[in-house]
Amino acid sequence: MFERPDVGERAILVHIDFTDHDGSEDPGEFRELVTSAGVDPVGTVTGSRKQPSPRFFVGEGKLEEVRDAVAAHEADVVLFNHALSPRQERNIEQELKCRVLDRTGVILDIFAQRARTHEGKLQVELAQLEHMSTRLVRGWTHLERQKGGIGLRGPGETQLETDRRLLRERIKSIHKRLEKVRKQRNQGRRARQRADIPTVSLVGYTNAGKSTLFNRITTSSVYAADQLFATLDPTLRRLELPDIGPVVMADTVGFIRHLPHKLVEAFRATLEETTEATLLLHIIDSHDERRDENMEQVEEVLAEIGADGIPVLQVFNKIDLLENFTPRVERNEDGIPVRAWVSAVTGEGLDGLYDAIVERLAEDVVHHFVLLGPADGKLRALLHEAGSVLSEEHRDTGDSVLEVRLQNRDWLQLLSRAGVKEGAVRLDTRPA
Numbered sequence: 259m260f261e262r263p264d265v266g267e268r269a270i271l272v273h274i275d276f277t278d279h280d281g282s283e284d285p286g287e288f289r290e291l292v293t294s295a296g297v298d299p300v301g302t303v304t305g306s307r308k309q310p311s312p313r314f315f316v317g318e319g320k321l322e323e324v325r326d327a328v329a330a331h332e333a334d335v336v337l338f339n340h341a342l343s344p345r346q347e348r349n350i351e352q353e354l355k356c357r358v359l360d361r362t363g364v365i366l367d368i369f370a371q372r373a374r375t376h377e378g379k380l381q382v383e384l385a386q387l388e389h390m391s392t393r394l395v396r397g398w399t400h401l402e403r404q405k406g407g408i409g410l411r412g413p414g415e416t417q418l419e420t421d422r423r424l425l426r427e428r429i430k431s432i433h434k435r436l437e438k439v440r441k442q443r444n445q446g447r448r449a450r451q452r453a454d455i456p457t458v459s460l461v462g463y464t465n466a467g468k469s470t471l472f473n474r475i476t477t478s479s480v481y482a483a484d485q486l487f488a489t490l491d492p493t494l495r496r497l498e499l500p501d502i503g504p505v506v507m508a509d510t511v512g513f514i515r516h517l518p519h520k521l522v523e524a525f526r527a528t529l530e531e532t533t534e535a536t537l538l539l540h541i542i543d544s545h546d547e548r549r550d551e552n553m554e555q556v557e558e559v560l561a562e563i564g565a566d567g568i569p570v571l572q573v574f575n576k577i578d579l580l581e582n583f584t585p586r587v588e589r590n591e592d593g594i595p596v597r598a599w600v601s602a603v604t605g606e607g608l609d610g611l612y613d614a615i616v617e618r619l620a621e622d623v624v625h626h627f628v629l630l631g632p633a634d635g636k637l638r639a640l641l642h643e644a645g646s647v648l649s650e651e652h653r654d655t656g657d658s659v660l661e662v663r664l665q666n667r668d669w670l671q672l673l674s675r676a677g678v679k680e681g682a683v684r685l686d687t688r689p690a
Contacts, residue, residue, distance in 0.1 A: 267296070267297055267298050267334065268297075268298050268300045268331060268332065268333045268334050268335075269292060269297045269298065269299050269300065269333055269334070269335045269336065269337050270299075270300065270301045270302070270303060270324060270327045270328055270331065270333045270335075270336045270337070271285070271288065271289065271292060271299050271301070271302045271303070271337050271339065272302075272303050272304075272316070272324060272336060272337065272338045272339065272340075273285040273288065273302065273303075273304050273338075273339040273340075274304070274305050274306065274307055274310075274315075274316060274320075274339075274340065275304075275305070275306040275307075276306070276307055276308065276309055276310065277306065277307075277308050284548065285302070285304070285339060287514075288337075288339040288361065288364075289302075290465075291361075291364050291365065291368065292337055292364060294368050295364055295367050295368045295371070296371070297335070297337070299337075300331040300333055301327045301330070301331045301333065303320065303323055303324050303327055305317075305320050305323075310340075310346075312346075313345075313346070313349055314346065314349055314350055314353070315338065315340065315342055315346045315350065321350070321353060321354075324336060324354065325353065325354055328354055328356055333356065334356060334357065335356060335357040335358070335359060336350070336354055336356060336357070336358050336359075337358075337359050337360075337361075337363075337364055338358070338359070338360045338361065339361055340360060340361055341360050341361060341362055342358070342360040347359075347360065362389060363389070365514070366382070366385055366386050366389060369382045369385070370382050370386065376439075377436070377439045380432050380435055380436055380439070381436065383432060384429065384432045384433070384436065387425055387428060387429050387432070388429060390425065391422065391425050391426075391429070455503075455504050455505065455506055456502065456505050456506070456536035456537065456619050457505070457506045457507075457508060457534065457535045457536050457537075458505055458506070458507050458508070458535065458536065458537045458538075458539060458615060458619070459507075459508040459510060459532045459535035459537075459538050459539070460472055460507070460508065460509050460510060460538075460539045460541055461510055461513070461532055461538055461539070461540055461541070461556060461560065461565075462512060462513070462539075462540055462541035462542060462556055463512060463513055463514065463542070463543065463546075463552040463553075463555065463556055464512030464513060464514050465512065465543070466512065466541045466542055466543040466546075466552075466575060466576075467541060467543065467575040467576055467602045467603075468509055468510075468512060468541045469509055470575075470602040470603065471539075471541060471573070471575060471600070471602035472493070472495075472507065472509040473602075474602050474605065474608060475497070475507060475608070475611075475612070476495040476497055476507050493508070493509045494506055494507070494508050495507045495509075499615070499616050499619065500616060502616055502619050502620060502623070502665070503665065503668075505619065508532070508535065510532055513555060513556050513559045514555070532560070532563065532565045532568075533563055533564050533565045533568075535565070535568055536568075536569075536619065537568070537569050537570075537571060537615070537618055537619060538560075538565065538568050538569065538570045538571070539570075539571055539573050539615070540553070540556060540570050540571070540572045540573065541573050541575055542572060542573065542574050542575060543575060543576050544574040544575060544576050544577055544579075544580060544599065545576045545577075545579040545580060569618065570596075571595060571596065571597075571598065571614060571615065571618055572596060572597045572598070573597075573598050573600060573611060574597065574598070574599045574600070575600055575601065575602055576601060576602075576603070577599050577600060577601045577606060577607065578601040578603055578604045578606065583599070584599075584606075585598075585599050585600055585601070585606045585607025585610060586598075586599050586607070586610065587599075587607075587610045587611070587613070587614050594617075594618070595614035595617055595618060598610055598611040598614050623663060623664065623665055623666065624662075624663070624664060624665075624666050624669045625661075625662070625663045626661075626662050626669075626683075626685055627659055627660070627661050627662075627685060627686035628641070628659070628660045628661075628662055628683060628684070628685060628686070629657055629658075629659055629684040629685060629686050630657065630658050630659075630660060630684075631656065631657050631684075632656055632657075634676075634678075636676045636677070637672065637673070637676035637678055638658065638660065640672045640675055640676055641660060641662055641672060644664060644668060644672060646662045646663060646664035646668070647660050647661070647662055648661040648662065648663055649661040659686050
């Protein structure tokens with residue numbers, strides 16, 4: 259049995275196209291993933307097969323090609339742009355005498371590097387442990403049997419069984435701690451819901467420019483970089499919008515093609531910010547050649563976490579990289595904004611996006627010309643106190659016409675406080 263070295267910096271990438279499988283991975287995106295993990299891809303081995311080999315995933319001839327590439331480039335690790343079974347990983351490692359990681363392992367490594375908050379670190383550790391639990395046999399085959407004889411009888415567990423038990427206990431502990439974090443997050447979310455504060459959540463494919471746009475909109479300083487998964491932990495910022503009032507903007511983790519299911523499960527507490535949002539801003543890299551495919555991947559993940567029924571405003575970012583393209587806002591047949599073309603870097607189109615967000619959130623805003631008499635002083639005072647009076651006109655009859663604009667929920671609350679039924683409010687006949 260060879261001794262496995264620590265993860266190195268030089269890697270050989272392996273990408274195989276399978277004719278019998280749909281939805282193959284993108285080798286260019288995988289190279290970006292590897293680079294984002296801080297690894298130097300010194301060589302790439304590609305090929306095609308009808309289906310994966312049960313033993314080595316690739317054929318023996320291709321495995322020999324990978325072995326030659328490892329020797330020629332003095333690589334420390336071989337990275338597969340595919341999901342490998344524990345048995346395949348073990349067999350390939352024994353043949354190549356170096357560390358082997360699959361696509362999920364690379365993504366987990368990136369997540370481990372980027373997690374900053376306590377919750378984020380717990381989520382990453384949970385995903386890593388659940389991924390590792392099926393692969394323990396790789397490193398402990400020399401301790402897989404119980405020893406006998408005088409002085410060698412142990413507690414009745416093999417080393418492998420001990421490690422599996424410890425993993426199960428740690429996973430159980432993390433689940434409990436994440437449940438506590440989830441309850442705390444839910445308390446904050448319920449407080450926002452009681453205050454009727456809308457939440458706008460930014461979602462999209464990784465490296466689409468979500469954090470850069472988030473910083474532009476909220477004038478924040480969230481870490482943003484031209485790399486995959488630059489942002490892991492959700493960031494919330496309060497923003498004041500005209501006619502809407504306070505709004506919570508949420509920047510979330512980016513999605514990726516075939517995001518490992520264990521990661522989706524581990525980050526479910528974080529993704530709840532998306533599932534409970536009032537409006538989703540789907541940030542799209544308009545310059546990406548695989549733009550449409552990336553949009554489909556995001557929609558699939560949104561459906562998986564139960565967020566596919568939330569209103570969406572598509573934001574096509576990075577128009578500064580397109581030739582002769584001007585910012586604009588596109589509307590559907592009902593006149594509702596559905597797409598905005600912007601550049602988070604140059605600021606082009608952000609005014610239109612800002613107005614589109616306000617308009618989408620204002621779908622539940624009432625705009626009335628309220629006719630108030632001298633006896634309606636309490637309602638008049640409450641409307642002024644709420645800052646919802648746009649103009650006021652006094653008539654010779656002693657009545658006043660107040661132009662008001664506010665959220666429908668606030669309108670109903672003010673009527674209740676004033677002791678006025680909604681049907682009893684006199685409205686001026688002019689068009690709102």
